[in-house]
Amino acid sequence: MKEHLSSRARVFDFDDTLIGREVVTRVSGLVMGRIRPHRSPNLTIADISQLSLNHNRVDTPINSLKERISFEFHARRNVYPSVVGAFEKLVADGTDIYGNTGRSHKGQWVDMTEETLHRGRVAKYFRGVFYTPDGVRTAVSKAHALLRLTEHYEEVEFDDDDPRTARFIAKLFPDIKVNLVQHGTTGLLVSRSELDELPNLKRVAVFSGR
Numbered sequence: 001m002k003e004h005l006s007s008r009a010r011v012f013d014f015d016d017t018l019i020g021r022e023v024v025t026r027v028s029g030l031v032m033g034r035i036r037p038h039r040s041p042n043l044t045i046a047d048i049s050q051l052s053l054n055h056n057r058v059d060t061p062i063n064s065l066k067e068r069i070s071f072e073f074h075a076r077r078n079v080y081p082s083v084v085g086a087f088e089k090l091v092a093d094g095t096d097i098y099g100n101t102g103r104s105h106k107g108q109w110v111d112m113t114e115e116t117l118h119r120g121r122v123a124k125y126f127r128g129v130f131y132t133p134d135g136v137r138t139a140v141s142k143a144h145a146l147l148r149l150t151e152h153y154e155e156v157e158f159d160d161d162d163p164r165t166a167r168f169i170a171k172l173f174p175d176i177k178v179n180l181v182q183h184g185t186t187g188l189l190v191s192r193s194e195l196d197e198l199p200n201l202k203r204v205a206v207f208s209g210r
Helices: 023-035 045-049 065-075 083-092 107-119 138-150 163-172 184-189 192-196
Strands: 008-012 095-104 126-132 155-160 177-181 201-204
Touching: 008 138, 045 138, 065 107, 083 095, 095 107, 095 138, 107 126, 126 138, 138 155, 138 163, 155 163, 163 177, 163 192, 163 201
Parallel strands: 008 095, 008 155, 095 126, 155 177, 177 201
Antiparallel strands: none
């Protein structure tokens, strides 16, 4: 993580937040989420602070057909065109930008993701990207990264498209503003009442660079 220059950090998930995901992938994720109910990690801030996680690139190869197929789908995705202008506004406002993704920290994943960010003309805006270590739940990895950032910034704001992750983060960090980027059916994964009970969680249609 580069030395920060601001008191504010804006932290973004990638897929379906900054980078477009295929409709079929989104729908299949919804179906699986309904078939297999999701249980949020039963962890506190104290538990998260005890974790030692490496969010940086590691030279570990892709080792399964399932992961290879997932990799190929992710490699075809592109950054939403509106992100460039929105990032320009955030930087002009003195906000430091970070990525916080469920994508693996394996070398091939990191290299592919960086190429996507460069292709989308947004790579230069990131002060750092937190990837997910093998064997660690995405929500836990994201919470660990956010905890690290709260140690360096007075104000941290987080955007994610997964309502389960957004709810977990909002409950764990009441001082972090969480923006849930909803894509229609994804809202079915968590009830409206579960989201409305969290005052620091806001549902948004698209990232607009607020």
